[in-house]
Amino acid sequence: MIRRDLKLTNRLGLHARAASKLVQTASQFDAEVWLERDSRRVNAKSIMGVLMLAAPCGAELVLEVDGPDEEKAVEALAGLIERRFGEDE
Amino acid sequence: MSLVLTGIGTTSGIAIGRVHRLTPGELSLPEFHLEADAVEAEIERVQKAVDRGQRFLADMHEKVTGEGGDTARELLEAHRLILRDPLLVEATCDRIRDERINAEWALVKQSEHLIAEFKRMDDDYIALRREDLEQTVNLIQRELAEQPPSLIGSQVPHQLDTTIIIAPELGPADMAVLHQRRVAGLVTEHGGPWSHSAILARGLEIPMIVGVHHALDVLNEGEPVILDGHYGALLASEDESLQRHYQDKLEVTRQHRTDLRRYLSRPSQTRDGQVFQLFGNAELPQEFQRCRDDQVAGVGLMRTEYLFMGDALPDEETQFRAYRQALRTMDGLPVTIRTLDAGSDKLPPSMAIGQGPNPALGLRGLRLSLAVTDLFRKQIRAILRASVEGPVEVLLPMLTSVEEIKHARRLIGECRRELRSEGIETDPALPVGGMIETPAAALAVDRLAAELDFMSIGTNDLIQYVLAIDRQDELVSYLYEPAHPAILELISRTVDAGRKHEIAVTVCGELAGDDQAVRLLLGLGVNRFSMPPASLPAVKKSLLEASARQCCKLVEDYLNGSGTETGEKLLESLMRDETA
Numbered sequence: 268m269i270r271r272d273l274k275l276t277n278r279l280g281l282h283a284r285a286a287s288k289l290v291q292t293a294s295q296f297d298a299e300v301w302l303e304r305d306s307r308r309v310n311a312k313s314i315m316g317v318l319m320l321a322a323p324c325g326a327e328l329v330l331e332v333d334g335p336d337e338e339k340a341v342e343a344l345a346g347l348i349e350r351r352f353g354e355d356e
Numbered sequence: 357m358s359l360v361l362t363g364i365g366t367t368s369g370i371a372i373g374r375v376h377r378l379t380p381g382e383l384s385l386p387e388f389h390l391e392a393d394a395v396e397a398e399i400e401r402v403q404k405a406v407d408r409g410q411r412f413l414a415d416m417h418e419k420v421t422g423e424g425g426d427t428a429r430e431l432l433e434a435h436r437l438i439l440r441d442p443l444l445v446e447a448t449c450d451r452i453r454d455e456r457i458n459a460e461w462a463l464v465k466q467s468e469h470l471i472a473e474f475k476r477m478d479d480d481y482i483a484l485r486r487e488d489l490e491q492t493v494n495l496i497q498r499e500l501a502e503q504p505p506s507l508i509g510s511q512v513p514h515q516l517d518t519t520i521i522i523a524p525e526l527g528p529a530d531m532a533v534l535h536q537r538r539v540a541g542l543v544t545e546h547g548g549p550w551s552h553s554a555i556l557a558r559g560l561e562i563p564m565i566v567g568v569h570h571a572l573d574v575l576n577e578g579e580p581v582i583l584d585g586h587y588g589a590l591l592a593s594e595d596e597s598l599q600r601h602y603q604d605k606l607e608v609t610r611q612h613r614t615d616l617r618r619y620l621s622r623p624s625q626t627r628d629g630q631v632f633q634l635f636g637n638a639e640l641p642q643e644f645q646r647c648r649d650d651q652v653a654g655v656g657l658m659r660t661e662y663l664f665m666g667d668a669l670p671d672e673e674t675q676f677r678a679y680r681q682a683l684r685t686m687d688g689l690p691v692t693i694r695t696l697d698a699g700s701d702k703l704p705p706s707m708a709i710g711q712g713p714n715p716a717l718g719l720r721g722l723r724l725s726l727a728v729t730d731l732f733r734k735q736i737r738a739i740l741r742a743s744v745e746g747p748v749e750v751l752l753p754m755l756t757s758v759e760e761i762k763h764a765r766r767l768i769g770e771c772r773r774e775l776r777s778e779g780i781e782t783d784p785a786l787p788v789g790g791m792i793e794t795p796a797a798a799l800a801v802d803r804l805a806a807e808l809d810f811m812s813i814g815t816n817d818l819i820q821y822v823l824a825i826d827r828q829d830e831l832v833s834y835l836y837e838p839a840h841p842a843i844l845e846l847i848s849r850t851v852d853a854g855r856k857h858e859i860a861v862t863v864c865g866e867l868a869g870d871d872q873a874v875r876l877l878l879g880l881g882v883n884r885f886s887m888p889p890a891s892l893p894a895v896k897k898s899l900l901e902a903s904a905r906q907c908c909k910l911v912e913d914y915l916n917g918s919g920t921e922t923g924e925k926l927l928e929s930l931m932r933d934e935t936a
Contacts (some may be wrong), residue, residue: 283434290437314437315444315489319473 268333269341277351280323285352290314292343298334300344311344358593361568361575363543365585366554369563370606371520371541372599375579375592376513377572378523378530385497387461395456399449402459405499409439412495416532431488431556438492443470459500467493491527516540520581522571526553535562541583543590545571565590616893619900620651626878630904634896635692635886637864644685646889654690656886657751657812657864658682660735661698669731675738683746690747692789692812692862692886695735697721697753716826721754721791726763736771743783751789751812756796761807764788793817793865798846805853812886813850815865819843838867839876839923841915848915851881862886871898875930878904879911902930 277285293300293311300311304326309316311330322328328348332340347353390398417432438444444466451462467489474486513519516539525546526534531553534542542564547554557564563585575581575592582591582602591598624632635656636647647655663670663678670678682691699720712718725732739750752764765788775782792798793814805811815838820826822842825835837843847863854861862884867873869887871894877885878899887895910929913919920926 287434287437294440310442313441313443314434315441315470315474 268331269337271330271341271345273328273330273345273348275322275324275326275328275348278324280326281317281320283318286314286317288347288352289344290317292347293340295343296332296334296336296340298332298337298340300340301331303329303331358591358595358598359574361571361590361592363565363568363571363588363590364548365588366557366564366566367561367585369541369561369583369585370602370609371563371583371585372602372606373518373520373540373581373583375575375577375581376516376519376521377575377577378521378526379572384501385460385464386458387464388458390452390456390458392456395453398452398459401500402445402449402452402463402496405459405496406439406445408499409492409495410436412499412532413439419532419535434488435492435495438488439495444489444492460497463493463496463500494527513537520583522568522575524572531556531562541565541585543568543571543583545569613893616897619893619896622896622900624653624896624899626899626902626904628903628905630878630883632878632883632885632899634892634899635862635864635884636889636892637886638682638889641681641685643889644682648685648687648689650889650892652689652889652892654692654747655682655686656692656862656884658691658693660694660696664696664698669734672734672738672741675735676741679739679742679748680745683742683748686746688746690749692749692751692810693739694751694753694791695722695725695732697791698724716820722752722760722764723754726760726767729767732764732767733771736768737775740768740771740775740782740786741780743786744781748783749787749789749810751791753791753814754794754817755790755792755804756794757800758803758807761788761790761804765807789859791817792846792850793821795822795846798822798850801846801850801853802856805857805859808857808859810860810862811850811854813847813861813863813865813882815843815847815863815867818846818865822846837923838873839926844876844880844911844915847877847882848880855881860884869895871895872927872931874898875902875907876911876927878902879907879909879930881908898931 275281279285281289290312302309302311302317302320304320304322307320309320311317320328330341330344332344334340413432413436417429417436448459448462448466451457451466452459455462457465470489471486474489514537516534516537518540520541520543521534521539522543523530523545525544526542539562542553542557542562544553544564544566545568547566554564554566563583565583565585565588568590571590579592580599582593582599583589584591584602591602593599624634626632633653635654636643636650636652637657637659638644638647638655639659639662644655660675663675679691679693682693697720699715699718719727725735736750739748742748750768752761755761768786768788772782772786787809789810789812790797790804790808791812791814792801792804794817797804798818801811819836819838819840823835823837823840825832851861861882863877863882864886867877868885869891871891874885874895875898885895885899907930910919910926914926920929
């Protein structure tokens with residue numbers, strides 16, 4: 268299992284489009300993927316779960332991945348967040 | 357009695373027909389407890405319903421094209437994500453197992469639970485998601501009941517081309533069925549211009565008015581109505597002159613379209629015998645089909661930017677398949693593929709070079725390709741591999757100098773050798789052309805032409821750069837003047853350079869799709885035009901009826917200062933020539 272702390276830096280935070288990208292990316296892996304914000308923990312393969320985090324820009328998240336391809340999954344997801352979901356700024 | 361109801365038109369179309377009221381029958385949702393041995397079968401029912409729902413949405417996703425198609429697809433994508441969401445599907449299955457209840461009941465309970473969660477979040481954004489959730493749950497419920505995914509069942513006639521549907525609201529599934537049955541028009545009581553059904557109506561090109569309150573209260577089944585999407589008005593009137601007015605209007609639009617289409621099969625020759633060629637601009641697969649149907653001489657501009665719109669850059673294989681598909685659809689007609697014409701904002705941040713202070717004058721077009729050569733190589737390799745499928749040409753955007761052409765040609769040569777050493781066959785004669793769209797390229801066109809196999813004039817950028825006007829800027833847009841002598845001069849130079857070096861010159865900007873401006877271009881000696889397929893019929897008519905000699909004379913006089921004084925007047929006199 269891998270845990271990693273991340274910070275959202277894209278302007279809109281986890282809005283619909285970003286959440287969709289996150290869920291689509293997470294779903295590519297066999298590993299279980301969880302996201303935590305404050306006391307809330309959601310399945311990162313669930314679009315509604317991710318939206319319910321209602322995480323704005325600047326929010327701090329914990330990514331937890333557990334499974335055979337966990338390393339790749341962490342790289343991909345952390346990369347996506349660090350690249351601000353490919354948004355313009 | 358006359359009655360006018362108003363709402364918001366989502367497209368400008370007109371529809372005439374009789375009312376069919378569509379009031380949703382409530383689905384009966386049974387609720388009962390299960391025996392222990394029935395649990396697994398019930399869970400399987402849910403899985404199957406979800407699978408069918410997925411297939412339905414995937415189908416729908418393919419059908420949506422046209423204006424607004426991207427938004428519609430994005431929306432359907434959201435529904436597909438919800439349909440796969442463990443919080444919906446797995447949690448419903450858990451309820452079936454833990455509470456020993458049937459699928460419909462478990463689904464209702466779970467969706468109510470989720471909606472309650474959503475409600476606690478005070479965010480407009482989430483409210484929108486609620487609509488998505490409700491529609492998705494509804495889709496599963498209908499699948500569970502083994503009903504078609506849409507409201508529209510056997511009670512609705514199969515041919516709807518003279519029917520206007522009035523409903524409280526319509527879901528994506530309803531829209532798909534209505535589209536299949538060629539519905540004339542749609543009216544909903546609820547929803548705004550950005551509601552899902554409105555977005556889909558735009559994508560499917562169905563005239564629609566949304567937000568017509570109480571429409572179902574005042575309209576009777578079978579009543580004749582007129583839907584005017586432009587004004588967002590629904591007219592229920594016995595007034596014959598009004599009906600005739602709209603009937604005529606509809607007829608004129610239809611007739612005009614069919615009339616113009618007749619010209620497409622005529623030989624491409626002006627009234628005085630000047631031969632010309634019309635090409636289509638195409639990007640998506642269905643646009644290539646449209647070009648073929650419209651009897652073009654080829655595709656004069658295949659933009660490739662859409663391939664680069666996704667999250668990741670397209671690999672060589674993806675591009676190869678797109679180019680091959682285009683060539684196969686065109687079945688032997690030439691296709692000109694323009695290499696990526698985008699700014700550095702299209703790069704994923706991992707490769708980003710950063711954006712300069714003025715993107716319009718920054719690292720874009722061919723400059724980007726030559727800066728990030730990996731990107732360019734992949735695209736060129738894909739084009740070269742596709743080149744055995746049919747005649748293909750490479751078009752380089754945003755040229756300013758001969759060095760750029762040489763650099764690009766070197767890279768193309770390298771890719772060709774690489775492929776040969778890998779044992780992959782390519783067309784040895786891949787022509788390389790350049791866009792003439794910067795003042796530098798147009799002024800040095802003689803030198804550039806010496807290094808090119810063909811040229812395309814991109815009038816949109818050329819006009820902006822030459823006149824130093826951003827058309828989007830409303831403070832200066834009045835200065836945007838396609839017939840400005842400076843522009844005409846540069847087009848004329850390019851045409852001359854093409855003649856001198858015996859290479860083809862095509863105009864592929866907006867001007868080439870304008871039935872007036874093409875006469876101006878004809879007068880400048882242009883005889884190859886590339887435009888969106890929708891413009892082909894009107895442009896062809898205009899050119900067939902023109903006299904090339906007359907157009908040349910009018911343009912020449914204008915440029916000498918001895919003819920008409922303004923560009924606007926010039927265009928008028930060019931069009932008047934018809935009856936001469």
